[in-house]
Amino acid sequence: MNSILAKARRAALSQTPRICRVQLEGLVVLKIIRHCTENYPTPVTGQLLGMDNDQVLEITSCYAFPQDDDDNSERESSQSKYQMDMMRCVREVNIDHQVVGWYQSTANQLGSFLTGPWLETQFAYQDNLINAVCLVYDPQKTSDCTLGIRAYRLRESFLELFGKGDLSSLSLQRHEIDSRSMIEELPVTIHNSSLAKVLLEYLARQPYRTPGLPTNFLKEDSFMVEEQEEYETMAFVNRLRITDSSNYESALQYLSYDLDELAKDQNKYTLFLRNFSRAKALQADALRRKRLENLAKGEEKVPEQEILAQLLSNEPPRLESKLLIHEIEEYSKTLEQIIAGNIIKQFANGSVEVQSPRILFDNP
Amino acid sequence: MSSYLYLRGEKTRSFAVDVHPVVLLNMADHYMRRTEHQPHRVIGTLLGRVNVDGTVEITESFPVPHSETMDEVAVDIEYHKTMYELSRRVSTDEVIGWYATGDGGEPDENSVLIHEFYCREVASGIVPVHLLLSMAPNNSGNGDPSAKKTTSVYRKSSTDFVRAYISCGLRIGDQVLNTEFQPVQVGVISGIPEAVGYEALLDTCRHVERSDLRCVSSELDNLKSSLEQLLRLLEKVESYTQQVLQGTRKGDISVGRYISDTLSMIPQLDSTSIEKLFGDQLRDVLMILYLDKLIWANAKLAEKFLMVAAGES
Secondary structure (H helix, E strand, O other), X not given: OHHHHHHHHXXXXXXXXXXXXXXXXXXXXXHHHHHHHHHOOOOOEEEEEEEEEOOEEEEEEEEEOOOOOOOHHHHHHHHHHHHHHHHHHHHHOOOOOOEEEEEEEOOOOOOOOOOHHHHHHHHHHHHHOOOOEEEEEOHHHHHOOOOOEEEEEEOHHHHHHHHHOOOOHHHHHHOXXXXXXXXXXXXXXXXXXXXXXXXXXXXHOOOEEOOOOOOOOOOOOOHHHHOOOOOOOOOHXXXXXXXXXXXXXXXXXXXXXXXXXXXXXXXXHHHHHHHHHHHHHHHHHHHHHHHHHHHHHOOOOOOHHHXXXXXXXXXOOOHHHHHHHHHHHHHHHHHHHHHHHHHHHHHHHHHHHOOOHHHHHOOO | OOOOOOOOEOOOOOOEEEEOHHHHHHHHHHHXXXXXXXXXXXXXXXXXXXXXXXXXXXXXXXXXXXXXXXOOEEEOHHHHHHHHHHHHOOOOOEEEEEEEEEOOOOOOHHHHHHHHHHHHHOOOOOOOEEEEXXXXXXXXXXXXXXXXXXXXXXXXXXXXXXXXXXXXXXXXXXXXXXXXXXXXXXXXXXXXXXHHHHHHHHHHHHOHHHOEHHHHOOXXXXXXXXXXXXXXXXXXXXXHHHHHHHOOOOOOHHHHHHHHHHHXXXXXXXXXXXXXXXXHHHHHHHHHHHHHHHHXXXXXXXXXXXXXXXXXX
């Protein structure tokens, strides 16, 4: 009975159109940033609300999950009570109350998020809601003055395999899944209501204070205000800061740690391969014998794939190494970006510094 | 012959309110989702904290359903309590006041009633703040960014757009005669990540073609625009100083001081040592890049090899 229900549900799910784009309300961006910044560097999660409209997933609201550190069972019940209360409250004030996914801030500074638990959570979401996405917020990138929000979901073929728990190298290969293609990124567009646009424009005309950045308003009679209607935004100043070497150091440390883990995993795997090739020789004999028997009985041939699968059944888990490789790639990509930016900044800096300050002061 | 009696309010010291942009956007969102029974006014609770220097910082808000007629106001207290408890689980912010959207008018009699309720809700020692976002049509000129306006009109209408009040009782001796809403200064404040997010939002709503998040979150593009902005600002300062030197403009001492402070921050090093530092740094960075590429290639190869080994067998 249950399986029929599950099948019916799956059929219904497969008929809902898959989304190919995420439309994010500006309010949600600020809310996520606010929540994640308050708790930085602890990674936080929260729920996304909205609706899927044909091929566009509209995310219109969100709320934060509490970070409890009680014991497990208690936490789960209080979490679900929190969510239920929140959903009730949200519905009462006409906010969209359909769950469309979750958001998460990354823990370490290089913006990697793909872990075993992440896959499990995202799988749980997508198993129920075919169009669920995860917004990943990168606090480090944002502090460097580039908004780091991305939307991810599990790829369909991987979702299926993950659901079956079948992650041997054989099936991964058959579905052509490698470290890059487990998840896919969805394009995100930002949407603001007209009223929100008015507010944003209004804010651009307000003196805007950000601790840690130079102030964007001087005295009324100074030259800043006279010439323009709006204030300069000052967040760009942080973008021009040169990353110091400790950042590289820790990035390289992360990388070498991952490489160590990968090497360990590879050692295990080569051990398995040695045993595997030994067993394969024995198995080939058995296979030949079986074929002869089958031939005598007039039965069909034993499919070779099946035997291979049987042999591979005690294969060490492959997911771990895939995640590691994905992480290494992600790290190296981020590092590359940081370095590219830094080289530019350095040249810009160099062009200022080679001139003697005297020249700047001397008036022609 | 008439004579005036001047009464003093309880709180007359200067009082400043700082709002995070997210609160204002939340209010706008709530206003968009109002029901048909709420023609203009929606209300909600403001959460935040009082800083050491006495300024009030409003960091969060949530909507509260209410209904009102000419002479009666009903606020869903139960809802307010539940939401507050829920929000306490994710942050430590306290109730700091309440917001309302209005049709451009001043706080009215019903505001006083709601304010009284919030006076009871806030922790002791906190003066509740009332934030009023005016949605009046006569301010709508503000909403058309393409319309060129003189600065003075902007100033006037923009000061009207978001207003904050504290209430103070007018009293003689111990007897409260009346309460009045006293306007206080509102500032916008945010941390660096929020400022970045806000700028990205502003960017996307000004340039429709850049509404794709990937456009605003490309690091190198942003770096380019930052450098351009820096150059523009430098040019502005240069033209200003030129004008002052030529005497066409009156110099401002504080601006001059800023400029000289900034210039004195450039370290005085001779060119050879700068070149050495520059070269060293560049070599280091390129070395890391090389190492990084090497690791990436190796990891990629490792993945492929392990796959092939399993596949061939």
